[in-house]
Amino acid sequence: MSIESAHVDPYLFEPVQLGPLTLPNRVVMAPLTRSRAKEADVPSELAIEYYAQRASAGLIIAEATQISPQGKGYVFTPGIYDAAQVQAWQPITAAVHKKGGHLFLQLWHVGRISHPSLQPGHALPVAPSAIKPEGQAYTDEGFVPLVTPRALETAEMAGIVEQYRVAAQNAQAAGFDGVEIHAANGYLLDQFLRDKTNRRTDQYGGSIENRARLLLEVADAVTDVWGGERVGVRISPLSSFGDIADSNPEPLFTHVVKQLNRRKLVYLHVIEGDTGGPREVPGGFDLQVLRQAFDGLFMANNGYDMPLAQSTLKAKRADLIAFGRPFISNPDLVERLRIGAPLNEPDKNTMYGGGAQGYIDYPTLEQEDKR
Numbered sequence: 001m002s003i004e005s006a007h008v009d010p011y012l013f014e015p016v017q018l019g020p021l022t023l024p025n026r027v028v029m030a031p032l033t034r035s036r037a038k039e040a041d042v043p044s045e046l047a048i049e050y051y052a053q054r055a056s057a058g059l060i061i062a063e064a065t066q067i068s069p070q071g072k073g074y075v076f077t078p079g080i081y082d083a084a085q086v087q088a089w090q091p092i093t094a095a096v097h098k099k100g101g102h103l104f105l106q107l108w109h110v111g112r113i114s115h116p117s118l119q120p121g122h123a124l125p126v127a128p129s130a131i132k133p134e135g136q137a138y139t140d141e142g143f144v145p146l147v148t149p150r151a152l153e154t155a156e157m158a159g160i161v162e163q164y165r166v167a168a169q170n171a172q173a174a175g176f177d178g179v180e181i182h183a184a185n186g187y188l189l190d191q192f193l194r195d196k197t198n199r200r201t202d203q204y205g206g207s208i209e210n211r212a213r214l215l216l217e218v219a220d221a222v223t224d225v226w227g228g229e230r231v232g233v234r235i236s237p238l239s240s241f242g243d244i245a246d247s248n249p250e251p252l253f254t255h256v257v258k259q260l261n262r263r264k265l266v267y268l269h270v271i272e273g274d275t276g277g278p279r280e281v282p283g284g285f286d287l288q289v290l291r292q293a294f295d296g297l298f299m300a301n302n303g304y305d306m307p308l309a310q311s312t313l314k315a316k317r318a319d320l321i322a323f324g325r326p327f328i329s330n331p332d333l334v335e336r337l338r339i340g341a342p343l344n345e346p347d348k349n350t351m352y353g354g355g356a357q358g359y360i361d362y363p364t365l366e367q368e369d370k371r
Ligand code: PHB
Pocket: 033, 064, 074, 184, 185
């Protein structure tokens, strides 16, 4: 196949400084759950090839990874809480580095989006308040309804922060370049932020300041380990993914971002609109307010294609663009965008679970040329 290089504006392909790292372009691989981990939450060897194939992204954010057995909410997702997991991540980070790439790990605690069958001792999942989410859990027995979680005791909160600290240290030992704190998509930290899921009466509930407390304590613990220049945070202020909502998201997230800014985090990763859905949602606010409140890099995500990415960067509405699904089926996405080449569509049947098929067998342009 030969493709005439269409006129492509340079914005996406300009280098950018991310803390101490010089990224060769502004294309970020978004964290993507692929559900291929082995027994004991150990990442699969196939992930070495999978991430190495995608190393031309300016930055890869590896898939959501549980910080503790309690933080797990789906079968076959990897962990970063023990030595076997650290050891299995090491060749993955090494393979990406060998190809000149950069890799952050996304630190994940699912909170109430879990099921006793996935929890240590088949205990109830934990949450800010005992409020049952709508939806289903993906377990060993397939899809089952989510359950009413157990509200965390105030005395347990320091232990949750500690889980993040240990996971951040483990990510360092595994050779990552930094970490992203997952505070989006209705998982534990988001459950604390928003008033639909947080009805607590202690210092972790009620006012905006109190609901933001856990995330900020986690940010402090993780930046203690890494320094702010290697820590990002992901938020989804307008998303209802995970049966979540807030009665007044603009002041909530403005406070959150101002406080994160004081921790000098390197980037803010914002899912615009509904996760994996519409970019505009009723009752939303202009997320550029958050960009104004943050001195670090602004990473935009949700349904970007080349024209929207270019116009967003040109208008300086973001510094980095995260692409999710296109990276599943286009390991050389950066090159394809650069020359305006067609993109492969991902196969839905192999997105979650399984082995090499639909994981490491999507072709690059070069491989297509040889077929
Ligand atoms: C998922 O496994 O479907 C998933 C994981 C993390 C997210 C969103 C979705 O942030």
